[in-house]
Amino acid sequence: MVAPPLPHVWPAVTHLVTGDDGRLQQSAQNAEINKCISKAIRLAHSKIYFDDAFPNLEVQSQWLGESLITVLRDQARTDLVIREVNRRAELDKRYRSALVSMVRCRHPSPL
Numbered sequence: 001m002v003a004p005p006l007p008h009v010w011p012a013v014t015h016l017v018t019g020d021d022g023r024l025q026q027s028a029q030n031a032e033i034n035k036c037i038s039k040a041i042r043l044a045h046s047k048i049y050f051d052d053a054f055p056n057l058e059v060q061s062q063w064l065g066e067s068l069i070t071v072l073r074d075q076a077r078t079d080l081v082i083r084e085v086n087r088r089a090e091l092d093k094r095y096r097s098a099l100v101s102m103v104r105c106r107h108p109s110p111l
Helices: 031-050 057-076 080-091 093-106
Strands: none
Touching (some): 031 080, 031 093, 057 080, 057 093, 080 093
């Protein structure tokens, strides 16, 4: 009989912190995650400024997710913490969604 695999234990630096209200907040995250969220927001803004000033909600969501993935992959090349965050985001859909939700909350809708 083969034992089931043990669940993966992620490093503490990848854990997301909730605020007093129980919601994820960018400012509550560690410095590396906070920086990536800020960069993802700036990258998404550039899409709005240069591609489409009034994208529909589906396109906005796509851009926000793509921006975060792009930033995580780029930062993972030189930052060991973000390398783990990126790895977790690639393997854990709920974790990735939680990260994107922080980008979405800080991203003012142009509509």
